[in-house]
Amino acid sequence: MPVKKTTSSKSVKTQSAKSSEKRYWLFKSEESCYSIDHLAAEPNKTTFWDGIRNYQARNMLRDDVQKGDLVFFYHSNTDPLAIAGTARVVKAGYADHTAFDPIEKHYDPKSNPDEPTWYMVDIKLVKKFPQPVTRTMLKEDPITANMMVLARGSRLSVQPVTQEEWDAVHRLAGVKAT
DNA sequence: GCCAACGTTGGC
DNA sequence: GCCAACGTTGGC
Numbered sequence: 001m002p003v004k005k006t007t008s009s010k011s012v013k014t015q016s017a018k019s020s021e022k023r024y025w026l027f028k029s030e031e032s033c034y035s036i037d038h039l040a041a042e043p044n045k046t047t048f049w050d051g052i053r054n055y056q057a058r059n060m061l062r063d064d065v066q067k068g069d070l071v072f073f074y075h076s077n078t079d080p081l082a083i084a085g086t087a088r089v090v091k092a093g094y095a096d097h098t099a100f101d102p103i104e105k106h107y108d109p110k111s112n113p114d115e116p117t118w119y120m121v122d123i124k125l126v127k128k129f130p131q132p133v134t135r136t137m138l139k140e141d142p143i144t145a146n147m148m149v150l151a152r153g154s155r156l157s158v159q160p161v162t163q164e165e166w167d168a169v170h171r172l173a174g175v176k177a178t
Numbered sequence: 179g180c181c182a183a184c185g186t187t188g189g190c
Numbered sequence: 191g192c193c194a195a196c197g198t199t200g201g202c
Contacts, residue, residue, distance in 0.1 A: 030200090054185080077200055135201085153183040155199050 023069045024161040025060075026149055027087075027123070031078035036085045036128050039073065045125035046090060050098045051106040053118060057158040062093040062119040065158070070178055071123055072161060072169065074149060075132070082132035083169055086178055091122035129173040143168035 027049060029035065039047055052058055069089040075082055095116035098104040111117035138144040148159045170177040 028200090081201075153200090155184060157199090 023064065023066065024071070024163065024166045025065060025069060025089075026072040026074050026083070026147070026159045026161050028074045028076045028149070028157040028159075031075040031084075035075060036073045036125070039087065039123070039125045040128060042125075046122055048091075048096075048120050048122050050096050050120045052096070052120065052157060053106055053108065054155075054157065057156055058117075058119055060158045060160070061121055064160075065089055065093060065121050067092045070126070070166065072166075073125075080132065081135040083129070083138070083173075084132045085128035086126040087123040088126050088178075089121050090124045093119040093121055096120040126178050127175070129175060131173065133169050133172045137172050138169070141168055141172060144172065 034047075039045060049061070052061060067089055071087045071089060072083045073085050073087055075084050095113060096106075096111075096118040097113075098106055098120075099108040099111040099116070099118045100113060101107055102109075106118075108117060135150070138147060138150060143164055144150075147161065147165055148154055148156070167177050
């Protein structure tokens with residue numbers, strides 16, 4: 001599961017919060033660490049996406065990922081690499097409390113509740129695809145071939161996805177787009 | 179297991 | 191503020 005951080009920037013948050021337009025995202029997780037089956041097994045199939053410790057990803061979680069947005073759940077560092085299904089954002093960015101606790105793996109003493117460095121969102125499983133849409137399939141489709149996740153050296157664990165990509169992946173999965 | 183790409187740290 | 195060293199990510 002990924003990670004995240006903040007300095008203050010209430011202004012930035014206000015600015016992006018005014019957009020009500022639906023957005024799409026791709027969240028990465030190492031399958032052995034936290035898979036879509038883990039999410040499916042959660043109470044209410046809901047979890048908080050904690051542990052993001054990258055500023056670019058943090059900014060998106062804090063400022064851009066809104067309640068109602070839809071998310072691809074991507075399994076990294078596994079075989080097969082694939083989009084395993086979809087989830088919905090059920091709570092927008094708030095402080096990642098795991099950064100405050102020294103026993104946590106992603107503890108960060110620089111973050112504190114008054115001025116949290118890192119943020120997280122809550123997501124709820126929408127559907128696990130009957131068959132995962134593999135990285136190979138994504139490369140072969142003309143639309144999904146341009147997805148950020150396929151770019152060389154792409155390490156961002158939270159990535160924007162376009163509407164066209166959202167629809168194309170569902171076609172590849174053989175399911176109706178949410 | 180290898181290694182390229184990327185982000186962060188710290189000396190100067 | 192530069193940049194080398196280091197650690198991590200993640201595909202292959």
